[in-house]
Amino acid sequence: MPSLTLLLLSRWQFAFTVAFHMTFPAITVGLAVFLAFVYGMYLRTGERVYLQIFRFWKKIFAVGFALGVVAGTVITFEFGLNWGPYAAATGPILGPIIGMEVVTAFFLEAGFIGIMLYGDGRVSPRVMFTACCLVALGTVLSTTWILAANSWMQTPAGYRIVAGQFQPADWVAAIFNPSFAWRFPHMLLAVLISAAWLIGGICAYYLLVGRHLGFARRGFSLALGVLALLVPAQLYIGDNVAFLDLAYQPPKFEALEGNWTSDNTGYNLIVVPDLAHQRNLVQITIPKLDSVIAKDLSGHTAAPGLAQTPRSEQPNMWAVFYGFRVMFYAALVMFAAALTGVVLRLRRRLYVARWFHRWMVWLTPIGVAAVIGGWVTAETGRQPFVVYGLLRTDQAVSHLAPASLIGSMIAFVLVYLTLYATWIVYVIRAIRRGPDPADLTDPARLAEGAPGTGDTADKPGTAPAAEPPGV
Amino acid sequence: MAQIAWYAITLFCLAMYVLLDGYDLGIGVLLLADRDDERRREMVELVATAWDGNESWLVLLGVALFGGLPAAYGVLLPALYVPVLVMLFAIIFRGVAIEMISAAPGFPRGWGWAFGLGSLVASFAQGVTLGGLLSGVALRGGVFAGASFDFLTPYAVLTGFAAVALYATAGAAVLRVKTEGALYRRAMLAGRAALVATVALAAASAAALAPATATPVRLGEPGRLAAFVVLVLVAAAGLGLAGRGFGRRPDWVATAGVTAAEGAGLAGLLVAIYPVVVPPRLDLAAAAAPAGSLNFLLVGVGVNLPLVLFYNWYAHHVFRGKYRVLLAARPTGQSAAARATDPTPATPRGKVTP
Known part of the structure; x- marks a missing residue:
């Protein structure tokens, strides 16, 4: 048995580094899809505002993507650094799945991102568009494989255990494990929605201050359109993910509902759990609602309580309950905002309702907050197991000297907080500078660097030059 | 058989990493020796x-x-915790620095230092990681049982310096291909100096392997010895070719020489210590995953490797040739990458308009 400090420090370190990493894919996957879409629209319609949108968001994307890549590289090695026994036990199943992620997705993104970011003028617009699509495809494939690996840890399948090691018995069953089918679309929609809030929020800021209106209106409209479609779909999928927990990981479900005993038919809004005495000190509940959510309108179905799970197998209710509540409350706010957007659009007030723009600015980070909340629920709810029901986290941790772990933890916190501050300052500066009006008017900038770029620049033919600026 | 095939792919990844990231880390190291902002910016743009x-x-x-090789992965990372983490931190800073420099006008000095020092520290830490691994890892019951700083042997420090010198040589060789003017001339001088250091440090590392480390060197068998001698000769010829290449056209000769030397050097190390994966004792058979995993990996990764190589080739192909050719059409002080990510027109500086 490792010491408690070692286990706790290792878990905090992993949680911190993964949460830091996660904030970037949560934005860049959706932004990659958005960039491919607007570049495609620019090629199709020739409207210059799409080019302006592309060039502005590309700047935000470039640095976010770089941060995601370097923080992701750390995680690849952390499996072995802090969780050596875990790596040795799960490597035969998770290694190949993550290996597929690297060769099918990571390299695809990394190979074409250089062209996407710096290829303007070196390659034809068609090649640029292809590069954008491949980067977007790479980010989506990446999400797919990572979710397959993580879902296997939640609902392991297709394995046999030989001498304490998980070995593959059926790859199809392992990859398409029971929770993958719902958790993958849940995550994909979550990252698309997070990016849409970022885009919507920043465009709302420009609408509010009255700058770059053509740019802002087009982006605002696209973001809210996407949200109107995806947020309701996400509520439906998320509901299914929660009931998946009820079927496969009862303790997680019990903890996220915030009950100890199995007799509460109401829905807990706030609880203050007392873990030692297995009870809630404070519990604010809407009567009957949980029964209704469980599709029993009579109000008699009670949620199962965590006390029915042996203490040695209970997750921490604080983390699971509040992780879930952050995600769920954020989802309700997002739903209300997306719906308001639809109503304002139908009443043709989308670009003039200043109160709504102000609201949207405040909601800019809400998607990312919901993603982090959701991951806290998923990962802490699986505890005390790292592979649910089979491998306990305390048996998976590397026996490192506490000094190295404390040292690296301090370094991670300092470095990551510095980088996070840098990133936020960078984004704020990019917003202050705003999109370049010259993208709309200056024909020489249309096919960037077209004359005299040497033998490699294809003809800038497809970009129509005479079109009036969009909007 | 699957074990050997997968081990070959794993080592191929190592070789590709050393070849490719080696040169861009090396350019970062060389940037530390340059004081001119325009040249430094050009180096960063090349890497970007x-x-x-x-x-x-x-x-x-x-x-x-x-x-x-999960059993090897699960012990060599805890054993090499400190250098691997130092390398990762260095890589984080330099990766972010590249994009921040690209996105900023002019040359932000602070990020320039982050890029240069990050590259230097990452290179050194990679050499130390390899040297620390070769120095031997204490195991008990398949789990790392040593102390945090066991890796820090004189041999590891030697290989750390060797990695810096080698990467700097590779960086200079690539600069010869990609640049013109002052940067092109400086790359020749820097490349020659780094090459001399590489020859000395690589030779010392090879000679000290058997006496200074716990790695069992098995050159007693005649077949191995013959293969080892051939590979050492190829590596020496590669470095010799690189020496000739710095200063003469065509520009790609130095790169070809360094590439051959890196490939042959790694192959020589493999011949000397195979089948040990984690010295002194953990070998391939004990470290490898079961056949089901290896077969999946071989098919899945094997099918994708040609594609991956194509992406790498295509990305280099799009940006092939001398960087100045592209810059000629740009306003001075602003490179292609800067313009792509920085929409502020360069004209207010009163310089040449496009």
């Missing part, structure tokens, strides 16, 4: 177009070990 793809080989190497 390719580093993502180059660094991906490191991730693939990590995952190849995780999936295919």
